Amino acid sequence: MSRENLQLDSNGKLRxxxxxEGLSRQHLxxxxxxxxxxxxxxxxxxxxxxxxxxxxxxxxxxxTSTRTRTTFELAASRLSADVQSINIATSATSKGESLLxxxxxxxxxxxxxxxxxxxxxxxxxxxxxxxxxxVSVINAGDGRHAHxxxxxxxxxxxxxxxxxxxxxxxxxxxDVLHSRVARSQIHALNTLGxxxxxxxxPKTLIxxxxxxLGAHIFHDMNKGLEGVDVVIMLxxxxxxxxxxxxxxxxxxxxxxxxxxxxxxxxxxxxxVMHPGPINRGVEIASSVADGPQSVILEQVSNGLAVRMAxxxxxxxxxAESTDGxxx
Amino acid sequence: xxxxxxxxxxxxxxxxxDAQQDIYISEGRIAAIGIAPEGFVAEQExxxxxxxxCPGLIDLQARLREPGQKHKGTIASESRAAASAxxxxxxxxxxxxxxxxxxxxxxxIRHRATEAGLARVLPIGALTQGLEGQQLSSMQALQSAGCxxxxxxxxAIASTLIQRRALEYASTLGLTVFFNSEDPWxxxxxxxxxxxxxxxxxLAGIPECAExxxxxxxxxxxxxxxxxxxxxxxxTARAIDMITEACAKGLPVSADVSAHQLFLxxxxxxEFDSACHVRPxxxxxRDRDRLRAAxxxxxxxxxxxxxxxxxxxxxxxxxxxxxxxxxALETLLPLTLRLVEEKVLGLNEAIARLTSGPAxxxxxxxxxxxxxxxxxxxxxxxxxxxxxxxxxxxSHGKNTPFLGWELSGKASTTLLEGxxxxxxxx
Numbered sequence: 001m002s003r004e005n006l007q008l009d010s011n012g013k014l015r016x017x018x019x020x021e022g023l024s025r026q027h028l029x030x031x032x033x034x035x036x037x038x039x040x041x042x043x044x045x046x047x048x049x050x051x052x053x054x055x056x057x058x059x060x061x062x063x064t065s066t067r068t069r070t071t072f073e074l075a076a077s078r079l080s081a082d083v084q085s086i087n088i089a090t091s092a093t094s095k096g097e098s099l100l101x102x103x104x105x106x107x108x109x110x111x112x113x114x115x116x117x118x119x120x121x122x123x124x125x126x127x128x129x130x131x132x133x134x135v136s137v138i139n140a141g142d143g144r145h146a147h148x149x150x151x152x153x154x155x156x157x158x159x160x161x162x163x164x165x166x167x168x169x170x171x172x173x174x175d176v177l178h179s180r181v182a183r184s185q186i187h188a189l190n191t192l193g194x195x196x197x198x199x200x201x202p203k204t205l206i207x208x209x210x211x212x213l214g215a216h217i218f219h220d221m222n223k224g225l226e227g228v229d230v231v232i233m234l235x236x237x238x239x240x241x242x243x244x245x246x247x248x249x250x251x252x253x254x255x256x257x258x259x260x261x262x263x264x265x266x267x268x269x270x271x272v273m274h275p276g277p278i279n280r281g282v283e284i285a286s287s288v289a290d291g292p293q294s295v296i297l298e299q300v301s302n303g304l305a306v307r308m309a310x311x312x313x314x315x316x317x318x319a320e321s322t323d324g325x326x327x
Numbered sequence: 328x329x330x331x332x333x334x335x336x337x338x339x340x341x342x343x344x345d346a347q348q349d350i351y352i353s354e355g356r357i358a359a360i361g362i363a364p365e366g367f368v369a370e371q372e373x374x375x376x377x378x379x380x381c382p383g384l385i386d387l388q389a390r391l392r393e394p395g396q397k398h399k400g401t402i403a404s405e406s407r408a409a410a411s412a413x414x415x416x417x418x419x420x421x422x423x424x425x426x427x428x429x430x431x432x433x434x435x436i437r438h439r440a441t442e443a444g445l446a447r448v449l450p451i452g453a454l455t456q457g458l459e460g461q462q463l464s465s466m467q468a469l470q471s472a473g474c475x476x477x478x479x480x481x482x483a484i485a486s487t488l489i490q491r492r493a494l495e496y497a498s499t500l501g502l503t504v505f506f507n508s509e510d511p512w513x514x515x516x517x518x519x520x521x522x523x524x525x526x527x528x529x530l531a532g533i534p535e536c537a538e539x540x541x542x543x544x545x546x547x548x549x550x551x552x553x554x555x556x557x558x559x560x561x562x563t564a565r566a567i568d569m570i571t572e573a574c575a576k577g578l579p580v581s582a583d584v585s586a587h588q589l590f591l592x593x594x595x596x597x598e599f600d601s602a603c604h605v606r607p608x609x610x611x612x613r614d615r616d617r618l619r620a621a622x623x624x625x626x627x628x629x630x631x632x633x634x635x636x637x638x639x640x641x642x643x644x645x646x647x648x649x650x651x652x653x654x655a656l657e658t659l660l661p662l663t664l665r666l667v668e669e670k671v672l673g674l675n676e677a678i679a680r681l682t683s684g685p686a687x688x689x690x691x692x693x694x695x696x697x698x699x700x701x702x703x704x705x706x707x708x709x710x711x712x713x714x715x716x717x718x719x720x721x722s723h724g725k726n727t728p729f730l731g732w733e734l735s736g737k738a739s740t741t742l743l744e745g746x747x748x749x750x751x752x753x
Contacts, residue, residue: 099644120645121529121530121599121646121647125598126599126645130643142529142645145528209521209523209525212526213523213526
């Protein structure tokens, strides 16, 4: 199998957006800069720009999601693309064959982009490898592997508050093992040259191999939060109790829940982030989630600008490119 | 039928022969080596000059997919692929559908193999009924139906008590037990070696300890029961260390490794390459190096294919949803020869790992070409360079991560009991 970057076209432009891993700092910075230009569109009375007029985007959600799907739909329609969302019960397409059959059927309807969410790690790569050359794929979350647009909206939010990535310390707290968001954040933060990256949680949720991804592991939250500028809390799924990964929600909250006392250990101007939806009283106290340092709702609105940026870069590229490159 | 193989370099590790010798075959057996028996008139002569002549290869683990999954392969299709790769004996694990837990299934497999007439197929009997780890199978009946070894394939027997009883009973009958040791819980959800790559890709891992703990448990029970034990397709350095130690203690233990484990590592999974989805998973570089050393030292006395042909759809899905396994019969010999090229071991030792080594594990008198032995013979051209490509694989399964590899060594003629079952067209 060739090791060329599946995400880039022959001109080095973003052709698919599957993961933040393996992209250069220039690529990620470009996404943030383009998103910055779109961040104002939402506030205007005329909310649409005609960049993707005539393009067809299909949201393929094999896993239920309300927020992510909605922001992708909104982003597509604000770029004037035609958008269609399809929710597929995972049970109906557990077989690869029917998945591919469905893709080829949709391709035959002349669509230009698939936005894919799937419960299996690698699903977006698999689809990107098998779509027709003119179709682009954006990963809206695959298993535990990657959720690159979420990570980029987090980078966008951080940059708006902290300017220089090299000067800050970031802590990601919680269920890193099962988190596609955390993996994408780790790659993005390292590529953008973050000063220090810490991940905090119990050994059951942070295997030692995470240190090889360029993160310092802390099992003691108090030590981990000392002097950080950004605290990213991860959602804790309730089913983690069943797999003997944790004894109880209350014990988890006592040790790893973000309270005002713990937050006081971070820098005074530290921001608190969460990819949502939040479990109040499980990973974060309400007073912190709604407190002055929280930028959680800001993240949501930034999600729109970042998704518009990625969609326009990937599809806009096709309008510019004349060499008719093949995938 | 009388046949002479002329001009080849005969390598017969079991008999310490490595010399240019002619071979005289009569009535399906070796009649003489070097000098023709008095009055011997060959009806056919095979010119083997420039080629190596060795015993037919014995593959300790090959799934032929019949009965139960004929869309992936049949005894006829896979034994044809085996013959073309110089393999004359195939051991078929009991996880067919139905399971090889009754004499009828064992006999059916042997019957089909005889019908195809291209390779000897040895069914491995199930250790427990349905491989479910609850009730002992009728081992004596299986033995009578031609199962010379027994095992529970990759279905771990969760209860140590039942495991112990099964081994005691197998030992009573003098059966060798084939183990595929893996802890049933530690690797349950996994599909890739647990390590840096599983973390990066967000795939559930199968930790090293899943194999090591199971081998430890099994070795203890082997010691307790005195059963002759063979550990198949080992993947970890630490399991090899334990096997080596057990052998040093004098336990009746042997081990094999699948050829792909000697060349690939977890890193070859790269970006979700489902061709590299195998069980046990491709491990670390350190494990690979230790496996190679063990093959060289002889602690691992056999290299097998662990052949698992698949239909195309089985590998066309997101990684964890694909089926594990590699179509491997046709790369077994050239990959083993590549170990010689890479100076891991000598040519004679390499051939021993494919012939006399596995024969000894099975307790067979084959895998050697002494006078009177069955004339199962592989003639190959060590300088035949070829590129692994889908269309030239005879197996129904085209699922191999070695596609595109340039390999050396290919069987030109294969004999089964003195009958030509494969001859390259050139």
